[in-house]
Amino acid sequence: MYKRILTIQDVSCVGQCSLTVALPILSACGLETAVIPSAVLSTHTAGFSGYTFRDLTEDMPAILAQWEKENLTFDSIYTGYLGSTEQIDYVKAIADSRLKQGGKLIVDPAMADNGKLYPAFDQAYVDAMKTLCAKADVLLPNITEACFLTDFEYKETYDEAYILDLCKALFALSGKEIVLTGVGYEAGATGVVTFDGADMRYYKHRKIANGCHGTGDVYASAFVGALESDQSLYNAAKTAADYTLRCIEYTQGDESHWYGVKFEPVLKELIEML
Secondary structure: OOOEEEEEEEEEEEOOOOHHHHHHHHHHOOOEEEEEEEEEEEEOOOOOOOOOEEEOHHHHHHHHHHHHHHOOOEEEEEEOOOOOHHHHHHHHHHHHHHEEEEEEEEEOOOOEEOOEEOOOOOHHHHHHHHHHHOOOOEEOOEHHHHHHHHOOOOOOOOOHHHHHHHHHHHHHHHOOEEEEEOOOOOOOEEEEEEEOOOOEEEEEEEOOOOOOOOHHHHHHHHHHHHHOOOOOHHHHHHHHHHHHHHHHHHHOOOOOOOOOOOOHHHHHHHHHHO
């Protein structure tokens, strides 16, 4: 089956994140990939200065109206960074209108990390994101985002019981499948957890201390590509973790490439994993 996927997130023209990562990765997975850019930035915001920013919120209703006229629909919708509560409302409307029956809404609630919200966001945004996550068929947060979504206390050190309780709380929010990223029970290791309401499975892999910007977007895009290539939830989570780690490894040692990961040369390995 030739699937058409819609991804909604921002475009950083330089920086290997968001749509400039999602579009090539999903396409490499054999998926027709449509996009709605939520904003356009000249570069991403981590380490660059003087970047330009254009908000595209006002374009979303017109895009939806034209798609409704043309009767364009999607097998799955994958959301990343959204810039405002208004955009969240538009995304919900797009999913209600354009997602095929039986299609998946995959939500990466990209809003926080390391125990803190990103600077642009506040509690009102968290509350709005909860309403989008409640509609998700697959929810893809990191631990910080999971805590904000569930009102859990954020912990830097934790055990399996804490992660299980957090997954159960996420499941109570969406009632569907959960992939929790950045889970590490010991030094030098990290991994991902999948939870379907009954079984929690953990995939551990090596942690590279000097991480790279944009790896969350690489992971989420590879996960969606693997899942839509008919891998199971756990196998898709594992494939995406292995691919993201390879991207970081391929980039290590090149100090000039500080702004992202060299994911493109490793795409052939992702295709082989599928």
